[in-house]
């Protein structure tokens with residue numbers, strides 16, 4: 001709980017009523033209601049001790065909290081509305097600098113939360129006011145962009161839901177934040193990465209969780225349609241997800257509705273990505289649906305849902321497509337091509353930074369490893385003219401997959417050299433080994449926008465750059 005001070009009481013008075021209708025009903029379960037207030041939401045980053053592995057408390061955990069969610073240890077699901085102002089007073093109660101990045105949101109550059117590129121560090125004891133109007137409805141998330149491997153690794157990653165007043169109403173909604181933790185047998189954090197793994201697929205966690213719990217189970221109405229919002233916030237792991245015991249359709253990928261619903265078989269989501277499903281619960285009370293990661297090397301049930309009550313007898317055939325978000329259509333007849341080659345490197349470009357250097361450069365974009373989050377000037381990968389269409393020719397010449405994430409703008413997937421792709425709009429594309437992919441970007445948001453691999457060890461050992469839109 002927050003200490004009971006006059007200041008906190010005032011905060012409660014300011015936002016408590018507004019959020020009372022939108023807070024979690026049970027861990028992971030939220031109602032489709034949000035505050036329309038433009039009053040700032042107080043969001044604090046803080047350190048705590050929490051039991052993650054179900055065995056013993058872990059020290060040195062980091063989380064976010066709001067007045068509405070002081071009792072939850074995991075970061076709260078924040079809720080905003082498309083086209084309505086949303087503002088956050090962020091306060092840093094950690095012992096180190098941080099920032100908040102709003103992943104997938106096409107908002108002003110000054111709100112993007114990247115140290116040096118878009119804002120100064122938020123030092124311990126300091127704060128920062130974030131304010132924006134989300135242009136897209138969907139499932140997004142928030143996380144630091146400073147000392148990222150440690151800060152996300154220790155807990156700083158939460159979901160941000162942007163609602164649309166036209167969103168279909170389902171029988172329930174469950175948000176699942178999927179991530180791992182690097183904990184030893186004594187439940188304490190172990191080294192966050194190993195250099196030899198950072199130079200490969202990344203260093204995997206030892207404890208796998210959903211909403212900071214090992215294999216949690218949630219109740220949902222039997223025979224009901226449940227909106228599942230999944231976030232892969234892990235710093236390393238790529239999931240191959242499958243549901244057993246129930247059927248589902250995909251309604252959105254990376255926050256963007258798919259044009260028509262897709263029956264779910266298995267689906268890959270990589271670090272940074274989100275997936276919105278509508279699940280049809282079994283009819284029989286007590287029957288369970290398991291959400292499983294079926295990667296052959298690391299199979300794991302990540303969460304379960306248990307049917308309760310008399311069957312509502314809903315049908316997946318009744319699930320409508322979600323309302324598309326407005327997107328600028330690329331003008332391919334006048335597109336400018338940008339080569340973007342992902343490679344390994346031996347060049348030592350990593351520089352010390354209070355935002356955390358891992359001390360190595362293993363990766364590069366167009367042969368340039370990012371020097372780290374330092375104040376040293378660096379040329380953008382491309383200077384893009386506002387309003388013009390660009391085609392990123394993204395080529396992966398490494399033997400590993402890389403989820404490449406672009407800040408501030410979306411891209412449309414045009415083609416791949418190795419697989420059939422849908423023309424989906426997204427902020428993250430998982431480029432497979434030896435794949436070349438064409439991504440169309442309308443440069444419709446001015447500023448310096450980071451482009452990086454969301455396997456954080458890759459990001460922090462060189463696979464980062466930025467584009468400039470002027």
Ligand SMILES: [Cu+2]
Nearest residue numbers: 402453455458
């Ligand atoms: Cu990568």
